[in-house]
Amino acid sequence: MQARRIRKMIRKGNAAEAYLRYEQIPSRKRSAIDGLLSSLEHERLRQGAREAERRRAAKRRREEERRARSRAEAESERERVRRAYEDDLERIARVRSEDGDAAKEAARTDWRVEQLDPALDSGERERVRELRKTAMWGAAVRKRLGCTRTELDRWDADGRLPHGIKRTVPAPKTTPGRKWFAEDVEAAAERVERWRQIDRERKRARRTRLRAV
Structure with a gap:
């Protein structure tokens, strides 16, 4: 057979x-x-x-x-992560040297607080934890400010209310999500009406230019 x-x-x-x-x-x-x-x-x-x-x-x-x-891809990824880590530590140190908020800059990164030990003192590490813990998703920000998604996206894009943290949101379709630091949202609450006035003035100015054309 x-x-x-x-x-x-x-x-x-x-x-x-x-x-x-x-x-x-x-x-x-x-x-x-x-x-x-x-x-x-x-x-x-x-x-x-x-x-x-x-x-x-x-x-x-x-x-x-x-x-x-x-092996080459793994080594390349390790090198990329190492460079990103060093760049973040340098940026945090630079913000501190310019009398900026080093803890807030650190909270924006993806690193665990323990990994940021070389760049932060004990008080700053505690502030990073608090900033991340109280950070607000977009829906909560819109509710607090009484604004629309379009308004929030505009203020985020033009720097009036930039998001502090970007995180991947698990969902039927994984999407990137934004979180805002609670203290920034509270400070923005007093400026919303002024921002809306500015936006209306800009809109009128655009319409005037279009009619002139």
Whole structure:
């Protein structure tokens, strides 16, 4: 039965597959198979063995290349993270040197508070925790300010009320979400009407320019 299958594969030109099947036969049973094959079929089997080895070598090369690419990508990602971490620490230090709010700058990053130890003192670390804990999603901000999504997006984009934290929101479709620091929202509550007045004036100015054209 095995001999017939092997011979059929050889006749169809599948010498490598024939050899792989031959290779699976226990050694003690191969002599019986050998006696049923012609010298030409044995030669085809030897050719199949060489082809099978070439395929195995090619597969090993591809696998090694894949592993090498994976190692290179992992190393590249580690280097990217390391540079991003160092850049964030430098930026926090620069903000402090300019008498800015280093804790708020640190709270904007994706690093855990423990990872920010080199850049912050104990008071700043506690402030980072509080800023992140009390940060508000857009819906809560709109409710507090009584504004629309369009207004909030506009104030975020033009820097009047920039979001402090960007986080990925798990949902049926994963989307990036924004959070605002509560203290910024409270400060903005007193400015909303003035901002709306500015927006109305800008809108009127745009319409005037369009009519002039």
